[in-house]
Amino acid sequence: MLKIKNNFDLKSTINCGQIFRYEINDNEFIVLIKDRVLLLKIVDDEIIVESNKEDNLKEIVTDYFDLDRDYDIIIDDILKRDEKLESVLAFSKGLRMIHQDPFETLIAYIISQNNRVPSIANSLNLIAKNYGEKIIFKEKTYYLFPTLEKLKDITEEDFRECKVGFRDKYLYGIINSIKNGDLDLEKIYKMNGEDALNYLMSFKGIGNKVASCILLFAYQKFDVYPIDTWVKKFMKEDYNIEGEKNIRKFTLDKYKEYSGLAIQYMFNYKRNGSNE
DNA sequence: TGCCAGGCCTTCC
DNA sequence: GGAAGGCATGGC
Numbered sequence: 001m002l003k004i005k006n007n008f009d010l011k012s013t014i015n016c017g018q019i020f021r022y023e024i025n026d027n028e029f030i031v032l033i034k035d036r037v038l039l040l041k042i043v044d045d046e047i048i049v050e051s052n053k054e055d056n057l058k059e060i061v062t063d064y065f066d067l068d069r070d071y072d073i074i075i076d077d078i079l080k081r082d083e084k085l086e087s088v089l090a091f092s093k094g095l096r097m098i099h100q101d102p103f104e105t106l107i108a109y110i111i112s113q114n115n116r117v118p119s120i121a122n123s124l125n126l127i128a129k130n131y132g133e134k135i136i137f138k139e140k141t142y143y144l145f146p147t148l149e150k151l152k153d154i155t156e157e158d159f160r161e162c163k164v165g166f167r168d169k170y171l172y173g174i175i176n177s178i179k180n181g182d183l184d185l186e187k188i189y190k191m192n193g194e195d196a197l198n199y200l201m202s203f204k205g206i207g208n209k210v211a212s213c214i215l216l217f218a219y220q221k222f223d224v225y226p227i228d229t230w231v232k233k234f235m236k237e238d239y240n241i242e243g244e245k246n247i248r249k250f251t252l253d254k255y256k257e258y259s260g261l262a263i264q265y266m267f268n269y270k271r272n273g274s275n276e
Numbered sequence: 277t278g279c280c281a282g283g284c285c286t287t288c289c
Numbered sequence: 290g291g292a293a294g295g296c297a298t299g300g301c
Contacts, residue, residue: 017282113283119299120282165297170284207284228282267282 009094170205
């Protein structure tokens, strides 16, 4: 068991569209990460973390929720560049960028194209159930997301059975590219945002949006930013800017190296702010 | 029923 | 090089 300070917004962080495989019940959260199940409970000014695997728990939780980074400095910086974002930033205060596993993020965001969040989660859970390691934790069953090794013989039809639809061929191709070494996920850590974006986009089924999400959510490249329907909506309604090209130019000019974060705050504000 | 979803690829000008 | 159409699946 681990206790950490409850000094960020755990619920929004989990629930703001970065990750898909989680459960929320009141102040209890289940998050499925690479090699274990995390159970997080908010108790007053602490967050209590339990897991089926307790070794290195502190390091893993710190890394996953990006706890060593000072987000107040970043938010102040964004605010200085754009005062109009004050209410957006206030709404997302305490939101942290989750540091996800690149392989699962890659698969997840390929599935996300032209899809809805519940469907994406359903497909990922089916893949985990069919190919991932089974974990029993507190008398409940969970499945970890499979490693590449466990997916090495998967076919397009197998993917289709996980309800991924037309994305089956993309996923199959990507798995093969990793297997034969064309796609090296480790190499991306050392690349700058733009090079990494072009590298990922050279593979079939990965466009700008999907590549940006992978780089932002798995590699913490905050200068890369996914422009999706929600961000387009925000830009049109609040800034009167239309067209992806124009949004891209405006965003990078304005928010520079924190464009990805600014975009994530806008997304959260537009998608979750108007629904609740 | 018909439309659309945190897009991308292909085809066609 | 830019616009349109198709794509599996599920929810409304």
